[in-house]
Amino acid sequence: MSNSIAYTKNYTSILDAVYQRASVSGVLTSGRRMVRAGRNAKEIMVPKIQVSGLGDYTRNVGYKTGSITYEFETKTFNYDRGIRLLADVMDVEEAGVLDCFVEAGSELQRTQVAPEADAFTFAEIAGHEGVSTATTDYSDAEAEDVLADLRAATNAMDEAQVTTGSRYLFITPTLRGVLDDFSLANPTRSNRVLERFSRIVEVPQVRFYSHIDLLSGDEDQFGYAPAEGAYELTSDTEVVSGKTYYTESSGTYIKVASPQKSGLSTYYELVGAGAPINFLVVEKSAVIKFDKHVASRVFSPDELETLDSYMMKYRKYGIVELLDNKLDGVYASLAPLA
CATH class of the missing domain: 3.30.2400 (Major capsid protein gp5 fold)
Known part of the structure; x- marks a missing residue:
């Protein structure tokens, strides 16, 4: 025994x-x-x-x-x-x-x-509801664009008195490579915003989505997948810049190229879909894990x-949850849905 x-x-x-x-x-x-x-x-x-x-x-x-x-x-x-x-x-x-x-x-x-x-x-x-997010397409972006958005996120946290001692930056290897190449090619240009993080962690995109579905294992469907989400009529009264709207026709949803306020009553949103995350800034004490x-x-x-x-x-x-009184310590940059 x-x-x-x-x-x-x-x-x-x-x-x-x-x-x-x-x-x-x-x-x-x-x-x-x-x-x-x-x-x-x-x-x-x-x-x-x-x-x-x-x-x-x-x-x-x-x-x-x-x-x-x-x-x-x-x-x-x-x-x-x-x-x-x-x-x-x-x-x-x-x-x-x-x-x-x-x-x-x-x-x-x-x-x-x-x-x-x-x-x-x-x-x-x-x-998590209440987390600050922004949707940005970095597919053709320059390193300066990423650095500027990181600076905006850290400035907001600094003004909210969020500590830097346990502030982590999670970022895709692709974007981290863009920043590294910029530093090598431009040694005199500032990238000191990266010093506002106690640690930088690369996360493969396949693990980095805003919503996922945990598959049950039925019919040999194991593991997880980005959440597909569901279409719902929008409740917006004004067109939100950067948001994607859809129209519905016979069960098919079509992306609206140029949203207009007059059409909001017929527009849909894709809610709960797993958007790729560009980077995520997290102060550790905000998380219960x-x-x-x-x-x-x-x-x-x-x-x-x-x-x-x-x-x-x-x-x-186990459990992963955020403390609602520490949401100032979390920021997510999301890529647009395909």
Whole structure:
């Protein structure tokens, strides 16, 4: 029995290590001191603290009396995913049980778990109601355009007193390359806005969308995909610059080339669709991110009455959410929908 327990612990630690190496959103994971266990396994408690401001000090009265409010808010996990993997007994015995499932577990983390976890994290942040966003097409943009938009975003955060000590810039490798090439070609030109970030993290575009759909696994549809969204009649009373409107004809939606105020009553918007993210600025304390892995032991064919296979089960659950009083610390630049 002791060997079985040690094996399970070693296997779980391998999964965690691979996940951390493969994930690019792990820098946003909340510290363990920030959260407490809730009443059940799918809840955590997040501390919230508020203190009074300063008042006048006088010789006769002395200090004004304020208060400290320290309480915990219960949060329910919004991510719960898992998979059961089977391997034919002959394949496993040729490779060795431990080697087979360590390799399979590593591949699962690197190619499936980490990309989906990143995509879910960024979509929950960029798609959160109240987050400042802008839609910009950088397909033919110069580095100066990207730098100017980054400067505007950092200026807004600086004026809102958002700390730079844990302010992260997540950006696509393509745009990061544009900025790097600009710095090399123009060593005397300023790109010091990049110094306003404590860390710059490259995120592959396939993990970087404003909304995603987590696929159920039915009909062999696993993993995630950019959300398709739905068309809804717009509620705008004025044409919003940069927004895409559509008209509907027999169930087909056509993009409006030149929106006019007079036509708003018949215009539709594509709501909840996964727009590609150009870059995302996040101050870490604005995010609640907590992950938990559950990796079971490997089941042998002797334990599976109807299958001549080995089986591994894996489950991961957690939460990604923003604190509404810290939305000034988040900004998303989105690419136009195709």
